[in-house]
Amino acid sequence: MFTKAFRVKSNTVIKGSDRRKLRADVSAAFPSLSADQLGELVPNKEELNIVKIYAHKGDAVTLYVLQKSPIFFQLEKQLYPTVYTLWRYADILPAFTTWPQVVQKLIGGADLMLPGVVVSSTGLPDVHQGDCCAISVVSNRAPVAVGTAALSSSEMISSAMKGKGVNVLHTYMDQLWAFGDKTAPPVIPVADGSVQVEGGVEGLDSGGEGKEEVMKCEGEESEGPRGTQVAVLELPCQNLQDLSLGAREKGEQTVEATDETQGEEDSRSPQKQMDSLLFQCFLHALKIKVKKSELPLLTSTFLRKHMAACCPKGKHLDIKKSSFKKLSKFLQCMQKEHSLVRVKELSKGVDSIVEVDWKNPELCSFCIPEDWEPPEEAVEGDGSSELPYQPPVITPLYGVTSRLEPLFQDAHRKKGAVLQASEVRTIITDYVKRNDLVLESNKSYVSINPVLCDCLLEKSEYQDVELLKWEDLLSRVLSRMQACHQLLFPGQVPVVRKGQVEPIDINVASRGSNKKVTIIKNLEGFGMDPVVVAETLQHRVQASYVLHDIPGAKDRQLVQIQGNQVQHVGKLLLEQYQIPRKYIQGLDKAPKLGKKK
Missing domain, CATH: 2.30.130.10 (PUA domain)
Incomplete structure (x- = not known):
C-alpha cells in the first residue's frame, strides 16, 4: 500500500477528545497493552498529530504521528500499528x-x-x-x-x-x-x-x-x-537494507570485509559516531564549500547544502542522534571551544554564520577523506534531489502579434515568436535606420511611415501624429506585444509561459466562529512543494494546516493554515525561499501591531 509516495491532504494537532478516543480504540484493538504502555503510545501532553493521506491507488488513510513518527494507521475503520510501534x-x-x-x-x-x-x-x-x-x-x-x-x-x-x-x-x-x-x-x-x-x-x-x-x-x-x-x-x-541481489552474490566475503572496515566505529557509541561525523563534515564543508562571498550564511542552508554534500557515501547526518541534539548547540560548540566560526542571530530564530577563521589550525590541518566522492547531480525531474530550494530566474519576454508582424518580417520573426526586450529594441532600431526614418534635424525623433502608422498608432492619431520619440516608439511596440515570461530553475530546461508572472497570493479569510485562516496559492508556479511549505510553517507557528485541490487546476493545491500568519509566510518566502517581493501578493494583510501605551 505504501510502496509508492502518497499525497498528504491535511496535518492537524489532535484534540483532547480525539486523543481519548484513540486511546480507547487502541486498547480495544490491542488488549494485551497495559495502561502504562497505552500512556506511552498515546501520551497526554506530547505532540501527536492526525495526518490524512491518499495512497497512490486512491485509498484514504489516517495516520497518527507521535513525535514525527507514525505509530498507527487507520484504513476502512480498522486500526493497524506501524513497524515503529511493533x-x-x-x-x-x-x-x-x-x-x-x-x-x-x-x-x-x-x-x-x-x-x-x-x-x-x-x-x-x-x-x-x-x-x-x-x-x-x-x-x-x-x-x-x-x-x-x-x-x-x-x-x-x-x-x-x-x-x-x-x-x-x-x-x-x-x-x-x-x-x-x-x-x-x-x-x-x-x-x-x-x-x-x-x-x-x-x-x-x-x-x-x-x-x-x-x-x-x-x-x-x-x-x-x-x-x-x-x-x-x-x-x-x-x-536488511543491504540484502540486494548484488550483495547476496558477493556472499561471505562482502560480510567479512564490512565487519573489518567497520570494526573501529562499532566500538564507539552511535552518539559519539554521529558527533565525529558532524565535526568531519563541518570541517570538510568549511574547507571546500564555503566561500567568503557567501557570508553571512544561514545555518540551515549551511547544514543542508554544504555539510550534507560532504557526508561520506552510505552515511547520513542526523543532528538529533548526536549529543548536541540541535544545530545551534553544535555551532555554539564550534564557536566557543574551537573558535572556528562566529554565529550571529540576524533576526528572531534565524541564525547565520557571519565569520570563519580560515587560519584555524584544525581547519588548516584537515585533510579531505580519500573515500569521499562528490555527490552526483540530480537528474532533471527525477525528484531525488535533496538540495535546498533555489528560486527561479524570471525573464520578461514579448511575443510578436499579428498586428506587429510587418515590423518583424525583415528580421524573420513571425507571429508567436518570443523575444527579450533587448532583441526587440535591436530589431526596431535596424528597421528605422534601414528605412531612413530618423529625422535629420533632430535625431531623437522618428518619422512615421505607413507600416509604423498601422502598427503603433490609434485611428484618432492617424492625421495628427507624424513623429515619435525613440523611447515612445519602443514603449508602444512593447505594449502592443503579447506579454510572456521565462522561468529558469537551476539545472533545468527553461520554461516559457504566456502572460505575466502569476504572483504567490496570500489571503486571510474567516471561518466558523470568526476564526481566521491564511490561504496561500500558486506555490507550484515557483517550483515549491505545498506540502513542504505547509509543514515548515506548521513547525514555525505551531498551527495545523490543510491542503485543498484548486478546482479546474491540475496538480495545483492551496495551503490553508490556522490564524493570520501572513507575517510568517512573508518571512519564509522572502528570506528562506528568496522570492522577490514583487512576486508576492498580500503581504499588506499581516496583522498590525498595536501601539504601546
Missing part, C-alpha cells in the same frame, strides 16, 4: 516468520506466500482470516511488515502451506516508514536463541520441497555454496 511492543500481534531474502520482495510490494513461511516447532500462530498480523525474520523478532491473514491457521495447514498467507499493507523501508525518523529495526532475539525449523537448518540445501517452494515463491534460484546461504540468513535485521 519495534517497541513486538508481542501485540501474532507474527509469522520468514527468511531475510523474502523481505526484499515484501518491501517491493509482494504479499507473503505460504511456502516462504518458516514453521517453528510450536506451529503457526493462531489467526483467523482478516486478522491483523506481523511478519518477522528467523534471526530477529522485530517485525518488518504488517498485514492481514489471507487464511486462518487451520486453512493454511490444510492447504499444505501453498498459496497466499498474508496480505501485506506496510513494510520496513516503504513510504510510511520513510515518513518517520527512518530508524532501522532493533535486534530482538528469539525466545530460545534460535528458530527451530521443521527438518532443521540443514534442510536449506537438502533439496527438500519446503526450500524449493520458498525460492520459487521469491522468483529466484539458490545460488552459491551452502555456507553462503547460511551467512545470509544469519545477518541481523538491521542490515
Whole structure:
C-alpha cells in the first residue's frame, strides 16, 4: 500500500477528545497493552498529530504521528500499528516468520506466500482470516511488515502451506516508514536463541520441497555454496537494507570485509559516531564549500547544502542522534571551544554564520577523506534531489502579434515568436535606420511611415501624429506585444509561459466562529512543494494546516493554515525561499501591531 509516495491532504494537532478516543480504540484493538504502555503510545501532553493521506491507488488513510513518527494507521475503520510501534511492543500481534531474502520482495510490494513461511516447532500462530498480523525474520523478532491473514491457521495447514498467507499493507523501508525518523529495526532475539525449523537448518540445501517452494515463491534460484546461504540468513535485521541481489552474490566475503572496515566505529557509541561525523563534515564543508562571498550564511542552508554534500557515501547526518541534539548547540560548540566560526542571530530564530577563521589550525590541518566522492547531480525531474530550494530566474519576454508582424518580417520573426526586450529594441532600431526614418534635424525623433502608422498608432492619431520619440516608439511596440515570461530553475530546461508572472497570493479569510485562516496559492508556479511549505510553517507557528485541490487546476493545491500568519509566510518566502517581493501578493494583510501605551 505504501510502496509508492502518497499525497498528504491535511496535518492537524489532535484534540483532547480525539486523543481519548484513540486511546480507547487502541486498547480495544490491542488488549494485551497495559495502561502504562497505552500512556506511552498515546501520551497526554506530547505532540501527536492526525495526518490524512491518499495512497497512490486512491485509498484514504489516517495516520497518527507521535513525535514525527507514525505509530498507527487507520484504513476502512480498522486500526493497524506501524513497524515503529511493533519495534517497541513486538508481542501485540501474532507474527509469522520468514527468511531475510523474502523481505526484499515484501518491501517491493509482494504479499507473503505460504511456502516462504518458516514453521517453528510450536506451529503457526493462531489467526483467523482478516486478522491483523506481523511478519518477522528467523534471526530477529522485530517485525518488518504488517498485514492481514489471507487464511486462518487451520486453512493454511490444510492447504499444505501453498498459496497466499498474508496480505501485506506496510513494510520496513516503504513510504510510511520513510515518513518517520527512518530508524532501522532493533535486534530482538528469539525466545530460545534460535528458530527451530521443521527438518532443521540443514534442510536449506537438502533439496527438500519446503526450500524449493520458498525460492520459487521469491522468483529466484539458490545460488552459491551452502555456507553462503547460511551467512545470509544469519545477518541481523538491521542490515536488511543491504540484502540486494548484488550483495547476496558477493556472499561471505562482502560480510567479512564490512565487519573489518567497520570494526573501529562499532566500538564507539552511535552518539559519539554521529558527533565525529558532524565535526568531519563541518570541517570538510568549511574547507571546500564555503566561500567568503557567501557570508553571512544561514545555518540551515549551511547544514543542508554544504555539510550534507560532504557526508561520506552510505552515511547520513542526523543532528538529533548526536549529543548536541540541535544545530545551534553544535555551532555554539564550534564557536566557543574551537573558535572556528562566529554565529550571529540576524533576526528572531534565524541564525547565520557571519565569520570563519580560515587560519584555524584544525581547519588548516584537515585533510579531505580519500573515500569521499562528490555527490552526483540530480537528474532533471527525477525528484531525488535533496538540495535546498533555489528560486527561479524570471525573464520578461514579448511575443510578436499579428498586428506587429510587418515590423518583424525583415528580421524573420513571425507571429508567436518570443523575444527579450533587448532583441526587440535591436530589431526596431535596424528597421528605422534601414528605412531612413530618423529625422535629420533632430535625431531623437522618428518619422512615421505607413507600416509604423498601422502598427503603433490609434485611428484618432492617424492625421495628427507624424513623429515619435525613440523611447515612445519602443514603449508602444512593447505594449502592443503579447506579454510572456521565462522561468529558469537551476539545472533545468527553461520554461516559457504566456502572460505575466502569476504572483504567490496570500489571503486571510474567516471561518466558523470568526476564526481566521491564511490561504496561500500558486506555490507550484515557483517550483515549491505545498506540502513542504505547509509543514515548515506548521513547525514555525505551531498551527495545523490543510491542503485543498484548486478546482479546474491540475496538480495545483492551496495551503490553508490556522490564524493570520501572513507575517510568517512573508518571512519564509522572502528570506528562506528568496522570492522577490514583487512576486508576492498580500503581504499588506499581516496583522498590525498595536501601539504601546
